[in-house]
Amino acid sequence: MNKNYQHVIEGISAEIAIDNIDTDQIIPTEYLKSIKKYGFGDFLFDGWRYKDEGNIQKDTSQREQNEDFILNIDPYKKSKILVVGKNFGCGSSREHAVWALRDFGIECIIAESFGDIFYNNCFKNGILPIQISQDKKNHVSEHIKENKNLRVDLTNQSIQLESSEIQFEIEESLKERIILGQDDIDITLGYANQIKQFESNRFVSKPWLK
Amino acid sequence: MNKTLYDKLWDDHEVINFDNDESLIYIDRHFLHEVTSPQAFEGLKQKSLKPWRIKSNVATPDHNVPTVRGNKFDTASIEDEISKIQVIELEKNCSEFDIHFHDINSNKQGIVHVIGPENGYTLPGMSIVCGDSHTSTHGAFATLAMGIGTSEVEHVLATQCLRIKKLRNLGIKLIGLPDPSITSKDVILYIIRTLGTDIGNGHAIEFFGDYIKSISMEARMTICNMSIEAGAKVGLIAYDSVTEKYLEERMSISNKDLQNALDYWETLKSDDGASYDDLIEIDISNLKPQISWGTSPEMTTDFDSSVPIIDSADPKNVTYKKAIDYMGLQEGQPISSLSFDKVFIGSCTNSRIEDLRLVAGIVDGKKLSPNIKEALVVPGSGMVKLQAQSEGLDKIFENAGFQWRDPGCSMCLGMNPDRLSPEERCASTSNRNFEGRQGTRGRTHLVSPLLAAKIAIHGSVPN
Numbered sequence: 001m002n003k004n005y006q007h008v009i010e011g012i013s014a015e016i017a018i019d020n021i022d023t024d025q026i027i028p029t030e031y032l033k034s035i036k037k038y039g040f041g042d043f044l045f046d047g048w049r050y051k052d053e054g055n056i057q058k059d060t061s062q063r064e065q066n067e068d069f070i071l072n073i074d075p076y077k078k079s080k081i082l083v084v085g086k087n088f089g090c091g092s093s094r095e096h097a098v099w100a101l102r103d104f105g106i107e108c109i110i111a112e113s114f115g116d117i118f119y120n121n122c123f124k125n126g127i128l129p130i131q132i133s134q135d136k137k138n139h140v141s142e143h144i145k146e147n148k149n150l151r152v153d154l155t156n157q158s159i160q161l162e163s164s165e166i167q168f169e170i171e172e173s174l175k176e177r178i179i180l181g182q183d184d185i186d187i188t189l190g191y192a193n194q195i196k197q198f199e200s201n202r203f204v205s206k207p208w209l210k
Numbered sequence: 211m212n213k214t215l216y217d218k219l220w221d222d223h224e225v226i227n228f229d230n231d232e233s234l235i236y237i238d239r240h241f242l243h244e245v246t247s248p249q250a251f252e253g254l255k256q257k258s259l260k261p262w263r264i265k266s267n268v269a270t271p272d273h274n275v276p277t278v279r280g281n282k283f284d285t286a287s288i289e290d291e292i293s294k295i296q297v298i299e300l301e302k303n304c305s306e307f308d309i310h311f312h313d314i315n316s317n318k319q320g321i322v323h324v325i326g327p328e329n330g331y332t333l334p335g336m337s338i339v340c341g342d343s344h345t346s347t348h349g350a351f352a353t354l355a356m357g358i359g360t361s362e363v364e365h366v367l368a369t370q371c372l373r374i375k376k377l378r379n380l381g382i383k384l385i386g387l388p389d390p391s392i393t394s395k396d397v398i399l400y401i402i403r404t405l406g407t408d409i410g411n412g413h414a415i416e417f418f419g420d421y422i423k424s425i426s427m428e429a430r431m432t433i434c435n436m437s438i439e440a441g442a443k444v445g446l447i448a449y450d451s452v453t454e455k456y457l458e459e460r461m462s463i464s465n466k467d468l469q470n471a472l473d474y475w476e477t478l479k480s481d482d483g484a485s486y487d488d489l490i491e492i493d494i495s496n497l498k499p500q501i502s503w504g505t506s507p508e509m510t511t512d513f514d515s516s517v518p519i520i521d522s523a524d525p526k527n528v529t530y531k532k533a534i535d536y537m538g539l540q541e542g543q544p545i546s547s548l549s550f551d552k553v554f555i556g557s558c559t560n561s562r563i564e565d566l567r568l569v570a571g572i573v574d575g576k577k578l579s580p581n582i583k584e585a586l587v588v589p590g591s592g593m594v595k596l597q598a599q600s601e602g603l604d605k606i607f608e609n610a611g612f613q614w615r616d617p618g619c620s621m622c623l624g625m626n627p628d629r630l631s632p633e634e635r636c637a638s639t640s641n642r643n644f645e646g647r648q649g650t651r652g653r654t655h656l657v658s659p660l661l662a663a664k665i666a667i668h669g670s671v672p673n
C-alpha cells in the first residue's frame with residue numbers, strides 16, 4: 001500500500017482491566033431495539049456507567065451516574081483509546097456494541113485478544129482493534145497511568161510510548177480498509193461475474209440448493 | 211491432502227482466494243431476524259440494491275416477541291412500542307423484497323436456529339449465516355455456519371458472499387461415555403469450563419468421539435450452539451446416519467436429486483489423518499451435572515461443589531471477585547445452599563422437543579417449590595409447541611405450576627417482557643450468564659434442562 005497514507009490515532013486512553021468483557025456489557029440488549037445505526041454512545045457500558053436502570057427512551061442526562069467508573073471521570077470522558085484484557089467483545093454478534101464505542105468517541109481498542117465477530121465488526125466501522133501480548137499490554141497500562149495520552153500509528157503499526165515503541169501485527173487487507181475507508185460491498189460487487197459463474201456451477205452440481 | 215471437515219466446506223464455497231489471505235465465500239442460506247437486520251436493509255435501500263438471491267433468505271421475528279400471545283395476536287398487539295417497530299420493520303422489509311417470512315402467528319415462527327433445522331432450511335454442506343452469534347448451532351449438520359454482524363448481513367444480502375479469512379482447525383475429541391443422566395449441555399459447559407471462553411478464538415471447532423456419535427441431533431445442536439461461548443464462530447459435527455435420519459422427514463429434495471445429495475453428504479467428515487492446528491482430548495466419562503456460578507460461561511462447576519475460593523495471586527482474581535459480588539455469593543459457599551427465584555426453560559440451546567420431554571419426565575406429578583416465583587417453559591418454535599401439546603407435555607408443565615408459553619427467545623435476553631428483576635436468581639437453560647443478560651442486575655445460572663427441572667421442584671440444587 002502507498003506509504004504516504006498517514007493514519008494516526010492520538011488521545012486520552014482509558015483502561016478497564018477486566019477479561020471477557022462481553023457485548024452485553026458494552027451495550028445491554030435493551031438498546032438493541034433501535035433500528036438506527038447511530039446514537040448509541042450514551043449507552044456504552046450502561047450497567048457500569050449508571051446506577052439506575054435505563055431504557056432507550058430515557059434521557060441519560062437525567063440518570064444517576066456511577067462516579068467511580070472511569071469513563072465518567074475527567075479527562076477519560078473524552079477517551080479515544082480503550083485498553084482492556086483478553087477476549088474483549090465476546091458474546092453476541094450485535095454490531096451495536098461497536099456502534100456504541102464509535103459513537104462514544106473510541107477509535108482504537110487495545111486488548112490481549114478479541115471475540116472474532118466483534119473484531120470483524122470493528123473494521124466495518126472504522127475502529128482499530130489492536131491485539132498485543134499480555135507483556136506488551138502491561139507496558140501500555142504502565143504508560144497511560146502516568147501520561148493518560150497514547151499515540152497509535154497504524155501506518156507503521158506501532159504504539160508510541162515515552163521512550164519506546166510497541167509494534168503490533170495487523171493484516172494488510174484490514175489495515176487498508178481502515179486507512180482507505182473502503183466500502184466492502186462496492187469491492188465485492190466488482191467481482192459480480194465470478195460470483196454469478198460460481199453460483200451457476202454450484203446449481204448444476206448441487207441442484208437441490210437452488 | 212487429507213482434509214478436515216472445515217477445510218472441505220471452506221473449499222466448496224470459495225469463490226475467490228485473494229492474495230491477502232482473505233477469500234470470498236459463497237453463502238447458501240441466510241437467516242434474518244428483527245434485531246440485526248433493519249440497518250442492513252436500510253443500507254441496501256440507500257445503495258438502491260436488491261437482495262442477490264432472494265430464495266436463500268428466510269426470516270422470522272424471535273428476540274422481541276412476547277411469549278404470551280393467545281389466539282388473536284398480531285404484531286400490532288405488541289405492547290412495547292419499540293419492540294413493535296422492529297418487528298414491523300422486518301415485516302415491511304420482507305414484503306418489500308419478497309423474502310420468505312414466517313410471521314408471528316405462523317406455526318413455523320420461532321427462534322431462527324430452531325426453525326432452520328426442523329423445516330429443512332438447514333442442509334448438510336451448506337454455508338449458513340445469520341446476524342446472530344448462535345448460528346454456530348447449524349454446524350451440527352456439517353454446515354459452514356457462522357454468526358455475522360449487521361454490516362455483513364447487508365453484504366450477504368447484496369452480494370451473496372462474505373469476504374473473510376479462513377479460520378484455524380481445532381479438534382475436540384471427547385473420550386469416554388458419561389452416565390446417561392448427563393446431558394449434552396453438561397458436556398459443553400464442562401468443555402468451556404475446562405478450556406475457557408477464548409479457546410476457540412480464530413478457530414472452527416470440530417467435535418468428535420464416541421459420545422458425539424451416540425447422541426441425537428438435538429443434543430448435537432446444543433453442543434455446536436455453545437461453540438461461540440468457547441470463542442469459536444464455527445462449531446462442527448460430521449454427517450452420519452443420525453443426521454440422515456433426522457433430515458428424512460424434514461427436507462424436500464426431489465427424488466431425482468436425492469441420491470446425489472446423499473452421496474455428497476457422505477463425504478462431509480474429516481479424512482483419516484487430517485491435521486488439525488490444535489487437537490485437544492477431554493475425558494467426560496465421570497462427568498457430573500454442571501452449573502455456572504459466575505458471569506462468564508467458563509465460571510462453571512459441578513452441581514455438588516462450591517463457589518471457588520479466590521487466590522489473590524491468580525491473574526483472574528479481579529474478574530472472579532467482581533463476578534462473585536455481582537452474583538451475590540460468598541467464596542466457598544456450597545452450590546446447594548443457593549435459593550432460586552425463577553426457572554427458565556427455553557432458548558436456542560435447549561428448547562427443542564427432546565429438552566421439553568426431559569423436563570416433563572422430572573416434573574410430572576410434582577409441584578414447583580414455593581420459593582420459585584415464576585417458572586417458564588418456552589418452546590423454541592411453533593412446531594415444537596404443537597408437538598409438545600400433542601404429547602400432553604403442556605398439561606404436565608401447567609399442572610406442576612409452570613407457565614407454558616408461545617415461542618421466542620424469551621428470558622434468554624432482556625429484550626421482551628420476560629425478564630429477571632434486579633438480584634433475582636434464575637436457573638436457566640440458555641447460554642449466557644453475562645451481567646444483566648436476563649434483565650438488569652439479574653443473576654443467571656446456566657444449567658441443563660434436567661437440572662433446571664429439579665431446581666424448579668426443590669427450589670435449590672438437590673444433592
Ligand code: SF4
Binds near residue numbers: 322342623
Ligand atoms: S435464544 Fe437467546 S441466544 Fe438464542 S438467538 Fe435468541 S437471544 Fe440469541
